[in-house]
Amino acid sequence: MNAARILALDFDGVICDGMAEYWQTAWRTYTQVWQLDRLEPSPGVAERFRELRPLIEVGWEMPVLIRALSLGISPERMQSSWQKIRDRILADGRLSGVKVSQQLDSVRDSWIQQDPAGWLRLHQxxxxxxxxxxxxxxxxIQPIIITTKESRFVTQLLKEQGVELASEFIWGKELKRSKIDSLKQILDRGAKKSPAVWFVEDRLSTLSKIATQPELESVKLYLADWGYNTVAEREAALQQSRIHTLTLAELPTLGGTPKKAATVSKGEPVEVDV
Structure with a gap:
């Protein structure tokens, strides 16, 4: 039982529901990138954005999704061909994911500086x-957060909740590392301790890609059924032997049933070579 025990978690859709903030940040970014004078969305756009949120893999895609909705592209087409539609919109606007991402982060940073309390309130x-x-x-058990969000935003949100996780255990977008590579790195760095690793993610496509990697065969994969996924995706997960669906009530039991409910706001990190 000397093996390191690691619970790797996605952030958006697993730990935090920031849908209200996503919409506001995405809308502000959209109006800036496409230089719109109109500052209010058309009726129904916000609702359709929320319904299509499971399509989004990386944050910069959110304002592009709003652009697709404004162009009248149907939800059905986006469900079947989102990546092609996304890339076409970027090409037509002579944009790149990097440029949109930089604008999105700039919008967030400005918002936090001007109204930190308002920004924090939109995260549940x-x-x-x-x-x-x-x-x-x-x-x-050592938690490690693997996210496509900038780690500084994650750190700030967790700190507000009384969770002070060391920066070495928050792996954000700035590392420019895929979740597959992040999990491989966890295993490589903990090789001497034969780490037991669980990974919880709300995107089925991400888990399906991980499941094809022979090097990650030992990682236990879980689809968070409370996150940004659909009924069809949850049903599809049941057909994949490597992926297990997980309910919110089951999350605390990963790695063994806890002795009692948490009462401590801070804890010493488990010694893990990651």
């Missing part, structure tokens, strides 16, 4: 998740 943490994060160290 899923019930019990914060308690689970606080309680993991007492169970000798």
């Amino acid at each position: 943490f899923y019930p019990g998740v914060i308690d689970t994060l606080k309680e993991l160290p007492s169970r000798k």
Whole structure:
């Protein structure tokens, strides 16, 4: 039982529900990138954006999704061909994902500087998740957050909830590393300790790609059924032997049932070579 125990977690759609903030940030970015005078969305756009949020893999795609909706592209077409539509919109606007991403982060940074309380209020943490994060160290499990969000935003949100996770355990967009490569790095760095690794993600496509990697065969994969995914995706996950669906109530039991509910706001990090 000397093996390191690591719970790797996606952030958006697993730990935090930031849908209200996503919409506001995406809309502000959209109006700036496409230089719009109109500052209010058309009726129904916000609702369709929320319904199509499971399509988004990386944050910069959000304002592009709003652009697709404004062009009248149907949700059905986007469901079947999102990446092609996304790339065409970028090409038509002579844009790149990097440029849109920089604008998105700039919008967030300005918002946080001008109205930090308002920005924080738009984020809701899923019930019990914060308690689970606080309680993991007492169970000798090290949480590692692997996210496409900038780690500084994650750090700020967690700190507001009383979770102070060291920067070495928050792997954000700035590392420019895929989730596949991040999991491989966890295994490589912990090779001497034969780490037991669980990974919780709300995107089925991401988990399906990970499941094809022979090097990651030992990683236990879980689809968070409370996150940004659809009924069809959850049903499809049941057909994949490597992927297990996970309910919010089951999250605290990964790695063994906790002794009691979390009461500690801070914990010493588990010694893990990652």
